[in-house]
Amino acid sequence: xxxxxxxxxxxxxxxESVLSGLEGIDSCCVLAxxxxxxxxxxxxxxxxxxxxxxxxxxGMLKGLLPEYMVPRLWVFLEELPLTRNGKIDRKSLxxxxxxxxxxxEYVAPSNGTERRLSDIWQELLGVDKVGI
Numbered sequence: 001x002x003x004x005x006x007x008x009x010x011x012x013x014x015x016e017s018v019l020s021g022l023e024g025i026d027s028c029c030v031l032a033x034x035x036x037x038x039x040x041x042x043x044x045x046x047x048x049x050x051x052x053x054x055x056x057x058x059g060m061l062k063g064l065l066p067e068y069m070v071p072r073l074w075v076f077l078e079e080l081p082l083t084r085n086g087k088i089d090r091k092s093l094x095x096x097x098x099x100x101x102x103x104x105e106y107v108a109p110s111n112g113t114e115r116r117l118s119d120i121w122q123e124l125l126g127v128d129k130v131g132i
Contacts, residue, residue, distance in 0.1 A: 003040065
């Protein structure tokens with residue numbers, strides 16, 4: 001389960017081991033998924049007790065792992081899909097959507113400059129909507 005992300009060789013099992021040791025994490029899985037441009041990004045799939053807290057998870061992991069090993073995309077699930085053998089079915093894990101990428105509410109551009117910048121970022125990121 002070794003992958004290369006942004007030039008770094010990363011052992012996904014190492015991230016999962018540290019993540020599963022955190023308080024409140026019932027189960028987890030980490031994958032390297034391509035973004036719209038084809039670049040790989042780390043995605044953390046988590047079954048967590050209590051409220052979903054992306055910033056809290058990232059903050060705890062930053063103290064335990066190098067920066068490049070901390071997932072930036074998080075998908076919170078009720079339970080991880082399992083194969084017949086009881087292992088995590090990694091192929092059945094959902095792709096992260098835009099709601100998983102950002103926690104901020106959409107705020108529409110209010111003037112011409114903001115609209116132009118929003119259009120540029122939409123094109124660069126390959127997404128439908130970019131707010132201010």
